[in-house]
Amino acid sequence: MRDTATYATTPNPHPPRTRGRRVPLLLALVLALIGLLAIPNLATAAEGVWVQRTPSTSPAARSAAVMAYDAATGQTILFGGIGGSMFNDTWTWDGTDWTQLFPSTSPPSRLGASLAYDPSTNQLILFGGLDSGASYLSDTWAWDGTNWTQLSPTNSPSARERSSLPKS
Numbered sequence: 001m002r003d004t005a006t007y008a009t010t011p012n013p014h015p016p017r018t019r020g021r022r023v024p025l026l027l028a029l030v031l032a033l034i035g036l037l038a039i040p041n042l043a044t045a046a047e048g049v050w051v052q053r054t055p056s057t058s059p060a061a062r063s064a065a066v067m068a069y070d071a072a073t074g075q076t077i078l079f080g081g082i083g084g085s086m087f088n089d090t091w092t093w094d095g096t097d098w099t100q101l102f103p104s105t106s107p108p109s110r111l112g113a114s115l116a117y118d119p120s121t122n123q124l125i126l127f128g129g130l131d132s133g134a135s136y137l138s139d140t141w142a143w144d145g146t147n148w149t150q151l152s153p154t155n156s157p158s159a160r161e162r163s164s165l166p167k168s
Contacts, residue, residue, distance in 0.1 A: 055097040062087060064111035064162075066129075072122035073145035079126060082111040086132045090148070103147040110137060116165035118142075125151075130161040137161075 059065075065081025078091040078098075086109035090101045107113075113129030124143040131137055136159035140151040157163070 053096070057098050057100070059089065059091045059098055059100070060084075060087070064130075066113045066115035066126065068115040068117055068124050070124050070143065070145060071117055071119065075145065077115070077124055077143060079107070079115060079143075080110045080113055080129065085109075086111060090143075105150075106148050107139065107141045107150070108137075112161035113137070114163050114165045125165065127157070127165060128160050128163060135159075 059078060060083050062081035062083035065078055065087070067076060067078045069076050076093040078093065079089070080087050088106050088109040090103055090106060092099050092101055107126060108131060110129035110131055114127045115124055117123075118125050121142065123145075126141040126143065126148075128139070129137045138156060138159035140153055140156060141148050142151055
């Protein structure tokens with residue numbers, strides 16, 4: 001069983017020193033939610049503390065997956081990654097448990113893709129990554145809350161992995 005940690009807004013009387021910078025909470029949350037960080041009671045910044053979760057259902061352990069919050073549906077979506085084999089599965093986190101989704105269409109298996117919410121289309125946009133043959137990908141997909149659709153943008157970045165998509 002893999003553990004999942006979530007972030008609660010309980011004040012921490014001993015916040016860590018950040019020398020004027022914010023602690024990379026989003027990165028820690030992403031790692032915690034996908035089971036790569038399982039440290040009980042890990043203290044974060046003054047806003048709160050980590051709370052250990054033990055969901056009844058979890059995705060297989062993996063690395064290089066992508067995850068983003070879909071503001072249109074209120075879902076946190078996890079896609080892909082590698083852990084013994086490459087994945088092209090789609091999962092949602094509700095704050096308590098993971099649920100595997102079974103869209104009729106999904107991007108091919110990949111690791112190191114990019115995923116971000118696009119408020120102009122109210123969809124998550126997935127780009128690139130690395131396939132099982134170690135080839136860089138340059139495809140673009142949209143998640144509408146139910147299904148993945150491959151897009152064909154007029155202009156697109158070159159094939160790459162582990163890149164960033166801007167927050168709109």
